[in-house]
Amino acid sequence: MRAVDLIAKKRDGQSLTADEIDFLVRGYISGDIADYQMSALLMAIYLRGMSSAETVALTEAMLHSGTVLDLSDLAPRRVDKHSNGGVGDKTSLVIAPVVAAAGVLVPMISGRALAHSGGTLDKLESIPGFRTDLSLQEFRRALDRVGVALIGQTVEIAPADKKIYALRDVTATVPSPPLMAASIMSKKMAEGISGLVLDVKVGSGAFLKDEEQSRALAKTMIGIARGLGKDAVALITDMNQPLGRAVGNSMELVEAFETLKGRGPDDFNQLCRELSAEMLLLGDAASTLEEGRSQYDRLIGSGAALEKMREIIESQAGDARVIDDYELLPGSPSRREVRAGSTGFVSSIDTEQIGRASMLLGAGRVRLDSAIDYGVGIAVNARIGEEVGSGSVIATIHFNESQSADEAEDLVLRAYKIESERKPPPALIKSRLT
Amino acid sequence: MRAVDLIAKKRDGQSLTADEIDFLVRGYISGDIADYQMSALLMAIYLRGMSSAETVALTEAMLHSGTVLDLSDLAPRRVDKHSNGGVGDKTSLVIAPVVAAAGVLVPMISGRALAHSGGTLDKLESIPGFRTDLSLQEFRRALDRVGVALIGQTVEIAPADKKIYALRDVTATVPSPPLMAASIMSKKMAEGISGLVLDVKVGSGAFLKDEEQSRALAKTMIGIARGLGKDAVALITDMNQPLGRAVGNSMELVEAFETLKGRGPDDFNQLCRELSAEMLLLGDAASTLEEGRSQYDRLIGSGAALEKMREIIESQAGDARVIDDYELLPGSPSRREVRAGSTGFVSSIDTEQIGRASMLLGAGRVRLDSAIDYGVGIAVNARIGEEVGSGSVIATIHFNESQSADEAEDLVLRAYKIESERKPPPALIKSRLT
Numbered sequence A, B: 001m002r003a004v005d006l007i008a009k010k011r012d013g014q015s016l017t018a019d020e021i022d023f024l025v026r027g028y029i030s031g032d033i034a035d036y037q038m039s040a041l042l043m044a045i046y047l048r049g050m051s052s053a054e055t056v057a058l059t060e061a062m063l064h065s066g067t068v069l070d071l072s073d074l075a076p077r078r079v080d081k082h083s084n085g086g087v088g089d090k091t092s093l094v095i096a097p098v099v100a101a102a103g104v105l106v107p108m109i110s111g112r113a114l115a116h117s118g119g120t121l122d123k124l125e126s127i128p129g130f131r132t133d134l135s136l137q138e139f140r141r142a143l144d145r146v147g148v149a150l151i152g153q154t155v156e157i158a159p160a161d162k163k164i165y166a167l168r169d170v171t172a173t174v175p176s177p178p179l180m181a182a183s184i185m186s187k188k189m190a191e192g193i194s195g196l197v198l199d200v201k202v203g204s205g206a207f208l209k210d211e212e213q214s215r216a217l218a219k220t221m222i223g224i225a226r227g228l229g230k231d232a233v234a235l236i237t238d239m240n241q242p243l244g245r246a247v248g249n250s251m252e253l254v255e256a257f258e259t260l261k262g263r264g265p266d267d268f269n270q271l272c273r274e275l276s277a278e279m280l281l282l283g284d285a286a287s288t289l290e291e292g293r294s295q296y297d298r299l300i301g302s303g304a305a306l307e308k309m310r311e312i313i314e315s316q317a318g319d320a321r322v323i324d325d326y327e328l329l330p331g332s333p334s335r336r337e338v339r340a341g342s343t344g345f346v347s348s349i350d351t352e353q354i355g356r357a358s359m360l361l362g363a364g365r366v367r368l369d370s371a372i373d374y375g376v377g378i379a380v381n382a383r384i385g386e387e388v389g390s391g392s393v394i395a396t397i398h399f400n401e402s403q404s405a406d407e408a409e410d411l412v413l414r415a416y417k418i419e420s421e422r423k424p425p426p427a428l429i430k431s432r433l434t
Helices: A003-011 A018-030 A035-048 A052-063 A092-101 A120-124 A136-146 A159-170 A177-189 A211-227 A249-260 A266-282 A289-301 A304-315 A351-363 A406-415 B003-011 B018-030 B035-048 B052-063 B092-101 B120-124 B136-146 B159-170 B177-189 B211-227 B249-260 B266-282 B289-301 B304-315 B351-363 B406-415
Strands: A079-083 A106-110 A148-152 A195-202 A231-238 A334-339 A344-349 A377-380 A393-399 A416-419 A429-433 B079-083 B106-110 B148-152 B195-202 B231-238 B334-339 B344-349 B377-380 B393-399 B416-419 B429-433
Touching (some): A003 A035, A035 A177, A052 A177, A079 A106, A079 A266, A092 A148, A092 A266, A120 A249, A136 A304, A148 A304, A159 B035, A266 A289, A351 A406, A406 A416, B052 B159, B052 B177, B079 B177, B092 B120, B092 B148, B092 B289, B092 B304, B159 B177, B177 B211, B195 B211, B211 B429, B249 B377, B266 B289, B289 B304, B393 B406
Parallel strands (some): B106 B148
């Protein structure tokens, strides 16, 4: 087998066999296949696509490039959720404690802020002392103790994905459904789960703006899970406006705590409820979705989910007093109100620009080694379909004086479209795929 | 400008501007753009194509990465010919002296054997002492003295093409019309020519098997020449059987000498005559093609072309006595006759396999640093449309006992298809594009 012949095969639109894909991934990790060959292959995959058998094979090859956890001794059912990123998307911070409080094991390996989208790990690291860098041994112990743990990708998990992802980032081969699906699933399948709930975003703040693309990605990921003998279900959910009201690390954490206290924004609470119900169903903790939803309400109402959140923070070396005293979280010294320039109804929000504005304030990384400002962000007041008057506050920018708020303000203002006719807000949950 | 954004632009099927292409080529030469980015771009170009404006811009960027000769002080009209390779294609060895003998300057930078196809430089190097590695200064002096010189690509000529070509070879991005055209034309345009005749091969022994592809390549190359203010004409010519009878370095040289002496095989002589007439027309040494053909006949008949060949060899330090005494050329000690297995008419010849058989005998390189055996090769006896009896000799293998002739014999035998119905031989010149 020669790499150049396999690149030519994919270039010409033919399917690669599992053995050929394994040869390519192994060769790339060992250094026998050069970066420039892998990048040519990735571009050919980007433009020619991959069959579902090929995507499963790619996922398996990347999965088996590292450690695959076996947690079956801890619990018979182990369920995680994956979201492909958005603005204000903090559902993990609510559903992980809810589902664990119901007795389902939740081993969650999460990501960081990427482009305009926030990351669960960065939000958790707003908590003084909180450790997301547990070793796999510590992860297992935390799971055994608390039933849930949230960590970052370790060097042992899917190293081939890590190397290939870095290459995709600089060769314009990121937004390819089979490559995205295999990347996500190779990490998720390494967690030792029995089932996975996929929250696939679509809309102006998602990586995929088009519903058909999102459905295709969801189907590809479900196909991979099935191919590897796991249960999976996907919800296609709206990302045409920020989820909830808070965008920014500690601001989002506070909104998640409020939701666990039963005081969360309706849209965010509704999505957490649906995703939790799906996880409880896959985890055999509910026999119907309706029963799952009731459980969610009960676990929030009783304070059990909040209590589980406290356990998670303590288990991962964080200061759990933040739950009761938000002043202990990083804040920002300055505020600026963004006011509508005209009267009418919010007809659309370019949500990616809201995400970018938050990143500009310091909520994300400009370079891989940039420090994050956990306290900054944007509180979104006006949502699609809501009436605004000229001069009314549509958002509040929380910033640190070391960064200018001007550009962020300008981005937020331009992201809002205000029209005289009221348009109905987009449906939060667009479809469910199994 | 960022390389990754330009790769994405081409990936999405958009056109790159001349400035963007220049940025990419310069950046690649300087090392600011990595191999893995260039290979992703090349695959995107392979699959998305390039407009003619983009192809001209790519050619110019590669051309200006090195020295561009200015030979306008030597002669007002300077004409070269380019062929995209075939089996037994030795036309340069005849037309260069013919056209120079008519007073047109012929600055010819040629290539080596590639895959199954022979190379002009290797054929010339069969001549004891012959130097193809003249410096550009020596090249200019030889042109001034003799009116024609044949050399290889120097380090000063289109270094960007050299670097990109090496990358294409290992990333399955060679057979792309815009990349092929830009590669060829960046070298040819550096020669300081005013006009170029393109001999674009099509058929079983060509790199392009399909006439439409060949026409597309020819049109792309003509478009580039025009875009850079040069005259160009293309002949689409047949490569469904070896050109002439000789395949192999010194064997082909002898056939070229015989043709210069007026004793060449009909098909080969006819193609040399047409290509020479086109060059004479572009070189203002003939006012019609018919006049060009008559000049060809006259320059062969008078011995003037043969005399020019003698001057070339002497000018480039070769032993010109080889013209009169073929025994001074490398030979091969052994012969094996390949005999037809059945009676009938030759209906087709898989000419690429004849080329491969010759390479197997040692006429080409297995690795970049392999030594060539100049004396070996294949004398082709039976051509398409000719009748053969079972046991009659269809080809003779000239080999050196250090290599086995078995595999070559098998390839030649299997390349020949013999059927009971006679098919007419393919037309040698299929079309002319201007």
